[in-house]
Amino acid sequence: MAYRKLGRDSKHRRSMLANLTKELIINEKITTTETRAKEVRKFVDKMISYGKKNTLVSRRQALAFLNNDEVAVKKVFDVLVPRYEKRNGGYTRILKLNERRGDDALMVILELVEEDAK
Numbered sequence: 001m002a003y004r005k006l007g008r009d010s011k012h013r014r015s016m017l018a019n020l021t022k023e024l025i026i027n028e029k030i031t032t033t034e035t036r037a038k039e040v041r042k043f044v045d046k047m048i049s050y051g052k053k054n055t056l057v058s059r060r061q062a063l064a065f066l067n068n069d070e071v072a073v074k075k076v077f078d079v080l081v082p083r084y085e086k087r088n089g090g091y092t093r094i095l096k097l098n099e100r101r102g103d104d105a106l107m108v109i110l111e112l113v114e115e116d117a118k
Contacts, residue, residue: 004039017043018067024092025072025080029111034096037110041092044112048091051081083115 006013016036021043024030032040047065050058054077062073084091090113097107 004035006036006039015067018065021047022066022069022072024110024112025066025075029109031097031107031109033100034094034106034108037094037108040110041094044092045089047076048080048084051076052085054081080112087113087115 006016008016017039020030020032020036020040024040024044025047030040043065047062050062059073059077062076063070066072080091093111093113095109095111097109099105100107
């Protein structure tokens with residue numbers, strides 16, 4: 001599986017992605033660079049998929065990835081899973097902003113998609 005290294009060693013990269021995933025789950029919207037957002041999107045989809053399984057093992061896997069943050073895991077299992085129960089993927093949206101002034105990195109807003117009320 002190909003992945004982006006994001007200029008970090010493996011422990012720092014995993015920690016950064018877990019923290020960004022946790023913040024997106026809790027706040028439902030974060031502002032970050034485009035490359036980080038594309039990587040975080042994979043992990044958010046995985047956390048919601050764990051929630052859809054709704055087993056003890058899937059809850060423990062989500063807890064392990066999110067550094068034992070019970071608030072984020074509870075939100076995934078109790079709030080996000082019912083919202084996306086009929087959706088098979090694509091739980092996030094990336095909205096592009098301007099470049100960051102210091103290094104011209106493309107900034108984006110990564111947010112959870114609101115389910116249509118039909």
